[in-house]
Structures are given as C-alpha cells and as structure tokens.
Amino acid sequence: MRGLLQCAAVLLIAFAQQTAMAAAQGTPAASNVPNALTPSIDTDRSIRFQLMAPDAHSVQVAGGDGLGAGPFPMTRGSDGLWSATTPPSVAGFHYYWFVLDGVSVNDPSSETYFGYGKETSGIEVPEAGADYYAIRDVPHGDVRAKWYWSKSTGEWRRAFVYTPPDYDKNALHRYPVLVLQHGMGEDETGWTRQGKAQFILDNLIAAGKAQPMIVVMDRGYATQEGTPVVKLGTDVPPQNYQIAFSAFETVVIRELIPMIDAAYRTLPDREHRAMAGLSMGGMQTLFIALRHQDLFAYAGSFSGPVIQNFTATGSVSALMQLPFDTQSAYGGAFSEPAAFNRRMKLFWLGVGSAEPERFRASIGGAAKALRSAGVQLTYFESNGTAHEWQTWRRDLNDFAPRLFR
C-alpha cells in the first residue's frame, strides 16, 4: 500500500540528496519541478544534467538543436548518479530527454511539455537582457481553456484563449482576435507553456506597444469525421497535408471562429482578425489565411516551410526547395500584388538564422521572390536561434505590435 503522502516524502528526500551532490554548480532551471536542483545552468549557458540510475548500463542526454550537437554521454558516479555537462547552449527553451539503456525517457526533475507528439522534458535557458517574455509587474490577462464541440471532426476540442488584462473590467469593450498556432508534434498548450505568449502580450500591452487583443490557440490537428488520420512529416506527399489542413481549415473557419465570436467580445470582421503560427502552424496560416482573405487581414508565418502547391507531386521536403512562383503559388494569392497589398494589411514571414538551410532557403526564397514581384511583406530574421521557441517568441514580439493598426 503506497499513499501519496509516503511517496511525496520519499521524493523530497531524493531531491534533498541530489541537492547535496549538486551543490553550487549553476542555477537550477526555471523549468525544473519544485525543489529539483538539476538541470542547472552555468553563467556560460553550459548545462549540468543528472540522473540517479545505479543499475543502468548507459545514459545519454539529447535534445533540441539549441542544446548543441549531442547526444552527450553521461558518466556514472560511484553512487549510481549519472551526470553530464553540455557545452554552452543557445538561450531559450530546448526540449531534451535522457537515453537510458537505449530508451528515450523524461527527466523526473523537469516539467514536461507536449513536443514530438508526446510529453517531453524541457529546459529554459535565460537570455541575458531579454525580459519581454518574463512575467513582470504589469497587468496580466487570463488564459482560458475553452472546450467546444466540433461537428466536422465529431469530437470535443479544446482551445486556449488569452483575454487581455482589461477584458473583465471593460464589459462593453470589444477586441480584435489573433489565431496563433503551434508546430508539428506540439499541441494547443505550446504557445503559453513553451512560448509564454501570454507574458509577451501582457508586456507589449502594458508598454502600449500592442493593441489589447484576444489570442486564440487551437489544437492544430483535425480529421474529418469518418475518414482516417493521415500521416504528416518530411517524407509524405503534400496531399497528406492538403487533407489534414483542409480538415483544420473547416474547424477554424466554420467552428472555431464562430464559437469565439459568440463566446467572447470580439470585433468580428477581417480588419480585426489575424492568423499566425510556427512551423506547421505557419504552413497552416498560409494555407488558410491566404484562401480566406475575407476573414483575415493579417497573416504571419513563423519558420513555416513554404509549400506553394499542395497538389504537386514529390515529398514536402522536395517541394520546400522549389523556386517560389509568385503567379501560381497558393492558388494565385499573390498573382496581383497591388490588389494583395491593398487587401492584406500585414503579411509577415520569419526564420531563425540558425535554422536548417532548407527552412532558411524556403522562407527567405519566398520572401525575396514576393518582394521582387511587388508584394509588400515584413521579413524578420531571428539572430542565432534555431527551429525552436526562442525564435518564435521573438517572432511574436515583433509581429503582435504590427496588428490592428
């Protein structure tokens, strides 16, 4: 018989023991569970990881690009505590995991975050001087979990809805809406847990840099009821994306937006509605917002691979590398640049300078071709950051102030 009380006590003792062993090596990460002293981050942003595993044969630590080239082997102490210190990491949020006798497992000392299609450990490495995503002494909005029935998919869905700090005070005021989507393998929790979107908005609004707005973060997966789930990834045909994104488009256009406009005090017109997303969410933004310019006057793709034609042949990664055809891309959305410029009040593309070449080429190439053709757009390069959340936090911090002006 094991009561919660007993286990919690055992755990506290385990952390206390670890504490003694890990003393004075860097600062425990803010993403750790309470009382856990590792992972800890040194002033040069090298990270110390530890795992108690007396009977293990091999332990490594591996993670997202910003963590470094890993996996990094861990070494066993005489007490069974395995440890490793990585080279200096990039600032920001990195997913990571231990490889314990060949199995990828979470770090019990870390909070988990939905990434790679499952719960994954994550580490927050502070960026010197960057407090735009910190919780600060400014008014804070609420982040609401909102459940709604989706007829097209035949399921209850959950969206998160950020209402700005003054929302509950100004009972007659109406607000513009930003639909903000996560990346592949992540879910509707990503933008507030990994991305800290709510604090970015709180800080921008408090500084008068962004309009108070409602931010809607939905689950980016949808399957039309009665049809099979299609696989996504680098090596599937773009038709798979066409099917999945079309189902999500139906959710967004026919269900999510009407539900949000009914449940919250929105300004329900295109001049007050934006869509943006990261990676897959950027792909979805281009897929949906460019086809529904009657509903969206602002669109942003954060590190979103540019797939100009979802009915073409070849893998998605091959299509990412095609030269951007401004006439035919996205069903001809850019074929009349002057008309496009009049309609779309903001078209925003961004990528991190440390992202894989195929992302930089796809996004940078499209931006260059579009500008040459006369399409007005904002292009933002995040310096030194990878296909990771620090890029997307910076993106949102640049994007949000440009909305609803």
Place this chain on the structure above:
Amino acid sequence: MRGLLQCAAVLLIAFAQQTAMAAAQGTPAASNVPNALTPSIDTDRSIRFQLMAPDAHSVQVAGGDGLGAGPFPMTRGSDGLWSATTPPSVAGFHYYWFVLDGVSVNDPSSETYFGYGKETSGIEVPEAGADYYAIRDVPHGDVRAKWYWSKSTGEWRRAFVYTPPDYDKNALHRYPVLVLQHGMGEDETGWTRQGKAQFILDNLIAAGKAQPMIVVMDRGYATQEGTPVVKLGTDVPPQNYQIAFSAFETVVIRELIPMIDAAYRTLPDREHRAMAGLSMGGMQTLFIALRHQDLFAYAGSFSGPVIQNFTATGSVSALMQLPFDTQSAYGGAFSEPAAFNRRMKLFWLGVGSAEPERFRASIGGAAKALRSAGVQLTYFESNGTAHEWQTWRRDLNDFAPRLFR
C-alpha cells in the same frame, strides 16, 4: 540536425508499428497521447502496458493503489517490446510508471500529470455508467489560468479559476466561490486535469443540481519569503505542517481571496464562500476554514487526515491515530456544537472505503466523535475506491450540490 518535422514523423511511424503489434487488445486509454494504442483497457478493466526497450534488462509497471498490488513484471518479446497485462483494476484515474533497469520513468504513450512532486503517467479507466465527470453536450465553463503576485511568499503564483457557463453572458450577475485544493505531490492543475472538476460542475449546473459557482484552484504550497522550505510527509513533526499551512493560510486569506474578489464577479461574503480539498488539501481546509469562519460558511475535507493539534509532539501519522477530542481539536472550533452548527452551513467529511486503514480510522473516527458531541456534519464514503481521484470526483459530485443553498 534534427527538425521537429523529422522527429514527429519518426514518432508517428513508431506508434504505427506499435499499433500493428497491439491490435485488438482492449481500448486505448483516453489518457494516452494521440495515436498511441497502449495502454489499453479490456472489458474486465485489466490493462495492457507496453514499452519498446530492446536493450533493457528488466522492465516493470507500477502505479497508484487502484492499479493493483504491483509492481508487475513485464516480459520481453523477441522484437524488444516489453509488455504486461495487469489484473482487473479499480475504475478511475491511476498514476503509473515503468521501472526501467531500476529507474522510474514515464510511459511515452501517456499524457503526464503532476503527482508525487513530478510529472507522472496516468491512466483513465472508465467506470461503467458513470458519466458525471465526462464532457457532455451541456454548456461549459472556462478554466482560466490566473497569475498573481504574492507579497507574503515573494513569488508569482498561478491559480486556476473555473467560471461557470453563463459567466460571460450575465455581465451583471455575481457568483459564490468554492476554493478547491489538490493533494500532496500534486499541484494547481490536478483538479481539472486528473479530477475533471470543470466537467463535474458543468454537468451539475446543467442538471440544476448545483448553483452556478466560481471554483478557485490554487497551488497548495507556500513558503513565507525569507524562510526555508519545510519538508512534509508522514514522518515529519506536525510543526512542519503548521509552518507550511500557515504560509498558505496567509496566501489564501490575504492575497488569493482579495484578488479573486477584485478580478471576478463574486459574492464576497462568508455565506457565498466555501473551501474544500483532497488529502493535504482537506487538511488545509480544516486548518484554514475552521479558523476563518468569518470568511467560510462551508467546508469539505476529502480523504484529509485529521490532525487535531498541529503543535502536538509525534509524527503526523501517529497524530492521525489519536482519538478525536471534540473539545480541544482545531483550537476548540467544535467546543460549542450548537454555535458551530448555526455558523457552518455545511461541514463535510469523506473517505474511500478502499483507502488505507489509517485514513478511514482518522476521518471516520473524527466524524463519529463529532456527531456524538452534537456537531452536524455530512459523512460520505466512496464505495470501493482508494486514496485516488475517483474518490475525490465522487466527493465533489456529492459536495458541490450542497453549497450555497
């Protein structure tokens, strides 16, 4: 270089392979991550667990009381897939974990839930005929994450706030408030993630069985600024609880309740304010609500060990076993039963019939002694359930309809 796209694709393929292997053995648990087919639950509530670990030397599955007597050894298939089928489990939510070469690790196929002071896998085993905690076709309230500054602890804290379905429609209406606390090792996410409190309330309100109310779920840990964290558990002196609960009391009374009354449309008086909690949260309810009857007219302790005197000597588990002294307990809160009965509109105690004897004796003994002394109380025994969430879901379902009448 590993992009999210690539990893997500690999993961989908891994799940697809698992799918083929696990075909036709029970129903995947609702608590699984998308596309994961195990753990799966058979009609007799036996559960099949699987973990791909070709290089592991030993794998077991273990978990909360309702899962059975475990740990259960898993057996290795020739493909490196370890599996085990447990005996029929108790219905409800059970924490669980794999023991992989001696290390407790999460199941990558499961969502994680904060329990035992860390993120832990959990499995939802349906209870036949019980839909009071299911998401149903009724109006739904929002669950809001609310950040607030706590001066006494010197930290930003997060509470979750359930606002009932009609809250945003009735802009002039005010609502009563229930403060509802989690157990030890858990956190402010517990009541909505493991407990499904929001759906229990939605269903009760839709059926006209409970008054529409605001439910506030705060983080039950607090340390007065500038003082050390004290350890809690079964073998610490009750003074540790006194210190920790006093710090939490300050948060609740001086910070949380005023913040909630300022931010939301509450009815800010004792007749419209209740407190309840499970296990440690029940202990906190007795500690706080009985001392602040000017603020609370309703109190409920769900499986909360009864510690009548936090300044006594001995361990908490020893104090749980003392005969309940109705005159001196809780600073004399029950010493004048008639006056207590007039003031407190509801005093509610509950325990699961399959909980450890020390819980049943502590809670049942106190209830019996109090009734003998003339104290009016509601005593609720959950049939066949352990010190687990199914007990506490039933508790809330019984408790909430009795409030604010």
